[in-house]
Amino acid sequence: MNKIIGFIGCGNMGQAMMGGIIKAGLAAPDNIIVGDLDERSLKKASENYGVKITTDNNEVAKNSDILILSIKPNIYPIVIKGIKDHVRENVLIVTIAAGRDIKGTEEMFGRKLKIVRVMPNTPALVGEGMAAICPNDKVTKEEAKEVLHIFESFGKGEIVNEKLMDVVTSVSGSSPAFVYMFIEAMADASVLDGMPRDQAYKFAAQAVLGSAKMVLETGKHPGVLKDMVCSPGGTTIEGVAALEEKGFRDAVISAIRKATQKSIELSKL
Known part of the structure; x- marks a missing residue:
């Protein structure tokens, strides 16, 4: 160029x-x-x-x-x-x-x-x-x-298309903050169970990085990748059930949509 x-x-x-x-x-x-x-x-x-x-x-x-x-x-x-x-x-x-x-x-x-x-x-x-x-x-x-x-x-x-910019603001611009909260929460749980905090952050952050890379590089649906980790009667499906019980997906959807709505409001000022 x-x-x-x-x-x-x-x-x-x-x-x-x-x-x-x-x-x-x-x-x-x-x-x-x-x-x-x-x-x-x-x-x-x-x-x-x-x-x-x-x-x-x-x-x-x-x-x-x-x-x-x-x-x-x-x-x-x-x-x-x-x-x-x-x-x-x-x-x-x-x-x-x-x-x-x-x-x-x-x-x-x-x-x-x-x-x-x-x-x-x-x-x-x-x-x-x-x-x-x-x-x-x-x-x-x-x-x-x-x-x-x-x-x-x-x-x-x-x-x-420009009409998608408010959605982009939430799903891409705001969402790193939500991911940091997720990493912090996973690390807190690991510390509670005895892992040193620096090590907990490293394990949690690398798991998020690697999982995101799997979505981008394999092209597989996130649900398919999730199912690959969930063995019958295993530890992962137990954790998935706990997340569903606490309304994990609903909370994430709500956060993204709230951020989108706020972006729409700010663009009108």
């Missing part, structure tokens, strides 16, 4: 993206320019990845072929107001802010530009992110694939 990739915002997600892009060879460090008011974050990005840095967002806006707005949703209006007259007509703008839909972003820029709305998640920080990619009607299929490749450099990605 022989294009200049610009970042406005140099936080954890932005730096995770830079690292993935460079590691995958999608862009050389010299072709990445990063703007932020936090000079410490800029220095860290420069030291870690060798990218160009600046405290002037307009410098990033003017020179980028792909412009990634890696900033908090609440400061989108302020940042866009400052750069909107400096972005080129054919720039590809990537947004990663929850609750900021494509139409709203277009209105902030005051003109129709190529915009790709993306919802990544925090496992991107360890190279295992999941991102939903949604381009507007000005973005070509090839350009959408370019953005997809960027996010696949530190995890996986899927192109989705």
